[in-house]
Amino acid sequence: MKLGTEPSAVTRWIILGVVGIIFAIPIVALIQFSFRDGLGGGYTLDHWTGLFGEGAARTYRGLFQAVGNSVLLAVVTVAIVLVVLLPTMILVHIQFPKLKRVLEFICIVPITVPAIVLVVGLAPVYSVVVKIFGSGVWTLAFAYGITVLPYAYRAIQANLEAVPVVTLSEAARSLGANWATVLWRVLLPILRRGVLAAAFISVAVVLGEFTIASLLNRVNLQTALLQVGQSDPWVAAIFALLALTFAFVLLLLIGRLARNRNNS
Amino acid sequence: MTTATDTTSATVELIGVVKDYGSHRALNAIDLSIKPGEFIALLGPSGCGKTTALRALSGLELVGGGQILIDGVDVASVPTNKRDIGMVFQSYSLFPHMTVLENVEFGLRMRKVAADERRTRALEALEMVGLGQHSARFAHQLSGGQQQRVALARALVTRPRVLLLDEPLSALDAKVRVQLRDQIRRIQTELGITTVxxxxxxxEALAVADRVAVMRDGVIEQIGTPEELYATPATPFVADFVGLSNRVPAMLSGGKVVVHGTALELLGASMTDGPVTAFVRPEDVVLDPKKGIAATVVSSSFLGSLRRTQVVLDDGSLLSIQHDVDTKPDAGAAVFVRFKGAPVSAVPASAGAGVGGAAVA
Structure with a gap:
């Protein structure tokens, strides 16, 4: 095969097939497992119906609580991204362009630090956080706000670079808009896609997070799944599937947004 | 009823305006006084401070010292959004998420104008730039020239006191540039709005402006009508930058510039006698088939209504000559040239040395 030529259709389908199978096997196995009737073989819907049936709310209270926690964490994390990261990035982009490199470095660093190392550093910090904000599970979002930085930063930065933000905000100001109006009526609408993508990817990251929550002794979906899995592996499998589906839908939406951006 | 063509034009004055970027002084005590309804061009090479001066006037750059008066009121510390200016930028600056109409309405929305009036006035402004039929489009559906016309409508619809144009034509191709340039001038004349x-x-500057301010290194070298700048440049820089000039080695003696045996009047401040570089306009040199200074034709270009011919003199210096299209010298032909005798600017030879031969700027 010559360098630079595209692989043939057959080659492409083979690659796609192999990769697809690698990803599909565990998921299919998980689905199959969730219908298995004990160790003896045979299939049943009991595990699924049991989850939504009578008394399930009480039996799986911990798990539902954990789902609630994770959703709360996702919301607070997104809020941190929108309230802290987004304005900072806009401000740096427009007023302090020299700091762009610094901000980028700070935002990318978390991806290079393993979660386990992050926790070692976070543990003493959280003894202070607890004193100030109490021990509510939502305080974990402070840590998540850091872990999602690289992803959120990239999503917003791509959008910021693609539009002439400086000129547009100068034009708006020359037309009589104050900074708040510039942000609300001009910058947010044109950065909408980047901001949405940042929010979605933050949700996906938070819903999949295990290490930090576990080591800081907080309950979120992932830690609860592990716990439930030890006594009721089927429920754990079902919840894992549901979480996976949700994350998949989010990623599809992000892909959609990215595609729309290319079209316009 | 008020219409889009009602404006209140203001006087604009810059007094000793200073702007520093770190250790670089971008504006060095600029003084500029603009009459109501006047069209002023700030002209200069890149880095001369012309854009900084405009941005200081708009409030997008805060100045380090001096006064900026609009209608006699110092606005140096007034933020951009309260200065009541209209501005058109070099790069396309239409809001991409709004239609053309919404873009033009934006300034009126900021001034809390009622929806009906907003729409009427915005449509009027769009009609004025000839784009009334495109009001529902988005910026990316318009050509560059159309986008700049919408930007012009958007800047004018609020009836600002001053219109600021920051190289609005430089992103456009040549033909559109000339069309839009003339349209800007026509609208400005109709509205009588003070324009920078x-x-x-x-x-471009000579074609549209009432007066042109030539800037260099953060100062205004000369301000005057296009005719004044062209005919009587105050400094060699202006002579060189405005219009085309031949740089010709000459001798200054007794206040006259002697160029290849022809004595010419010296423009501007008097200088000490000695070798100088004179700036001679191509139209102040004539081709003569019979007598004058011997020269050889290098090339000749047809420019529509006139022809410009490059010749090389016996001493090796190049000279550009402008003449009518009927004369068509062949490359390599032996000709004679004469100087008409129009006054010229000059710099001491050493100062002009770096610029080389007869390059036409």
Missing amino acids: FVTHDQE
Whole structure:
């Protein structure tokens, strides 16, 4: 095969097939497992119906609580991204362009630090956080706000670079808009896609997070799944599937947004 | 009823305006006084401070010292959004998420104008720039020239006291540039709005402005009508930058510039006698088939209504000559040239040395 030529259709389908199978096997196995009737073989819907049936709310209270926690964490994390990261990035982009490199470095660093190392550093910090904000599970979002930085930063930065933000905000100001109006009526609408993508990817990251929550002794979906899995592996499998589906839908939406951006 | 063509034009004055970027002084005590309804062009090479001066006037750059008066009121510390200015930028600056109409309405929305009136006035402004039929489009559906016309409508619809144009034509191709340039001038004349136009293109500046301020290194070298700048440049820089000039080695003696045996009047401040570089306009040199200074034709270009011919003199210096299209010298032909005798600017030879032969700027 010559360098630079595209692989043939057959080659492409083979690659796609192999990769697809690698990803599909565990998921299919998980689905199959969730219908298995004990160790003896045979299939049943009991595990699924049991989850939504009578008394399930009480039996799986911990798990539902954990789902609630994770959703709360996702919301607070997104809020941190929108309230802290987004304005900072806009401000740096427009007023302090020299700091762009610094901000980028700070935002990318978390991806290079393993979660386990992050926790070692976070543990003493959280003894202070607890004193100030109490021990509510939502305080974990402070840590998540850091872990999602690289992803959120990239999503917003791509959008910021693609539009002439400086000129547009100068034009708006020359037309009589104050900074708040510039942000609300001009910058947010044109950065909408980047901001949405940042929010979605933050949700996906938070819903999949295990290490930090576990080591800081907080309950979120992932830690609860592990716990439930030890006594009721089927429920754990079902919840894992549901979480996976949700994350998949989010990623599809992000892909959609990215595609729309290319079209316009 | 008020219409889009009602404006209140203001006087604009810059007094000793200073702007520093770190250790670089971008504006060095600029003084500029603009009459109501006047069209002023700030002209100069890149980095001369012309855009900084405009941005200081708009409030997008805060100045380090001096006064900026609009209608006699110092606005140096007033934020951009309260200065009541209209501005058109070099790069396309239409809001991409709004239609053309919404873009033009934006300034009126900021001034809390009622929806009906907003729409009427915005449509009027769009009609004025000839784009009434495109009001529902988005910026990316318009050509560059159309986008700049919408930007012009958007800047004018609020009836600002001053219109600021920051190289609005430089992203456009040549033909559209000339069309839009003339349209801007026509609308400005109709509205009578005080206008400051920044450009690095001397032809553009001379074509549209009532007065042109030539800037260099953060100061205004000369301000005057296009005719004044062209005919009586105050400094060699202006002579060189405005219009085309031949740089010709000459001798200054007794206040006269002697160029290849022809004595010419010296423009501007008097200098000490000695070798100088004289700036001679191509139209102040004539081709003569029979007598004058011997020269050889290098090339000749047809420019529509006139022809410009390059010749090389016996001493090796190049000279550009402008003449009518009927004369068509062949490359290599032996000709004679004469100087008409129009006054010229000059610099001491050493100062002009770096610029080389007869390059036409």
